[in-house]
Amino acid sequence: MPFQRQESKNKMRRRFMWNIVCPAVIWLACILPGAARLDAQQKTGLPGIGVVRFLIASSAFKDIENAAVIRDLVVRSIGVSGKFIVAGVDQLDALMEENNIPVSKLYNPDEMAKIPLTFVQFLVTGFISLEAKGYRINMYLLDLSKKEFLLNEVTWVSSEKEDSIWFGVRDFTREFIEKMEYAVSVNEVRPEEFYTVGDTGPAGGLIFYAKGSRAGGWQYLEAAPPETEFRAVWGVKMTDDTVVPALLGTKGGVGTGFDNTELCVKDASMFRIENGPAALACRKLDFGGYTDWFLPSKDELMFMYMNLASRGLGGFSGETYWSSTESSYDNAYFQSFREGRQFYNGYKLLPLYVRAIRAF
Numbered sequence: 001m002p003f004q005r006q007e008s009k010n011k012m013r014r015r016f017m018w019n020i021v022c023p024a025v026i027w028l029a030c031i032l033p034g035a036a037r038l039d040a041q042q043k044t045g046l047p048g049i050g051v052v053r054f055l056i057a058s059s060a061f062k063d064i065e066n067a068a069v070i071r072d073l074v075v076r077s078i079g080v081s082g083k084f085i086v087a088g089v090d091q092l093d094a095l096m097e098e099n100n101i102p103v104s105k106l107y108n109p110d111e112m113a114k115i116p117l118t119f120v121q122f123l124v125t126g127f128i129s130l131e132a133k134g135y136r137i138n139m140y141l142l143d144l145s146k147k148e149f150l151l152n153e154v155t156w157v158s159s160e161k162e163d164s165i166w167f168g169v170r171d172f173t174r175e176f177i178e179k180m181e182y183a184v185s186v187n188e189v190r191p192e193e194f195y196t197v198g199d200t201g202p203a204g205g206l207i208f209y210a211k212g213s214r215a216g217g218w219q220y221l222e223a224a225p226p227e228t229e230f231r232a233v234w235g236v237k238m239t240d241d242t243v244v245p246a247l248l249g250t251k252g253g254v255g256t257g258f259d260n261t262e263l264c265v266k267d268a269s270m271f272r273i274e275n276g277p278a279a280l281a282c283r284k285l286d287f288g289g290y291t292d293w294f295l296p297s298k299d300e301l302m303f304m305y306m307n308l309a310s311r312g313l314g315g316f317s318g319e320t321y322w323s324s325t326e327s328s329y330d331n332a333y334f335q336s337f338r339e340g341r342q343f344y345n346g347y348k349l350l351p352l353y354v355r356a357i358r359a360f
Contacts, residue, residue, distance in 0.1 A: 203288030226315030235348035
């Protein structure tokens with residue numbers, strides 16, 4: 001009898017490991033990487049897939065619960081396949097809620113366009129209808145870049161037993177993944193190269209700012225290499241003792257340096273200034289195959305100091321550098337790259353160091 005009781009306990013342990021622990025481990029293995037979204041996709045080269053909630057033609061709680069289970073099983077199967085990066089379910093739901101995208105209207109191209117391709121390019125979703133003793137599942141693959149369907153597969157799974165749905169969906173999803181792999185390989189838009197602060201950028205300089213998305217048409221700021229560094233005045237004194245450029249409405253935030261530089265260049269061209277000022281020299285820079293360089297704003301300059309110079313990166317001189325942000329008619333912001341302090345009283349006729357940057 002004691003032996004039988006011990007054997008029964010062992011069976012219970014094995015059942016617990018198989019039914020509870022193993023699925024939980026598999027679940028974590030496929031869901032946690034999805035939280036990194038496209039960042040992981042860019043690092044691994046795997047395409048990003050999001051699995052949207054499955055609609056079901058029933059208001060019964062048990063059916064709605066089973067629809068959620070089916071979605072979870074599809075997420076798990078795709079993640080375990082190792083062929084895709086699966087976006088986090090909670091993140092995808094939050095994104096759709098924030099952009100007011102109802103699942104029932106997701107098939108509309110205008111609704112597809114609301115989901116940024118920086119999140120995922122492909123979505124899997126489906127519609128579940130009730131049939132005798134089971135569910136009929138239509139599973140779709142949507143391509144957000146083309147705003148169209150790539151796959152539409154149908155299956156039937158029994159709902160008579162608790163594990164019949166699990167095995168039916170698992171087998172169906174395996175077949176779907178094989179077809180999906182080919183469809184994705186043909187239609188995938190490769191993500192742009194992923195950069196982190198300190199990496200070498202496309203022009204040969206160093207990345208010193210990464211904002212996480214391409215909002216506004218750019219995601220990274222790259223500082224030009226040390227061999228491009230020069231000294232220049234911010235402005236030029238005219239015959240009537242005025243200093244130009246002067247009080248152009250420049251700004252100080254991250255993402256404003258290019259516009260500041262354009263204002264300075266426009267003002268300088270009005271006075272036919274050929275040599276200098278600093279902003280004009282940055283715009284004339286042609287290095288690494290790029291000509292979109294500009295003078296950084298005061299906040300961009302601060303990030304360049306904090307993320308590069310203070311860490312001994314970038315080959316900076318340790319002296320003072322001009323920003324493109326004015327403080328008055330005669331003064332502009334500059335920064336010490338020796339101690340990190342920023343000042344607003346830089347007389348525009350002072351020749352200080354200049355390091356151009358670019359955004360992409």
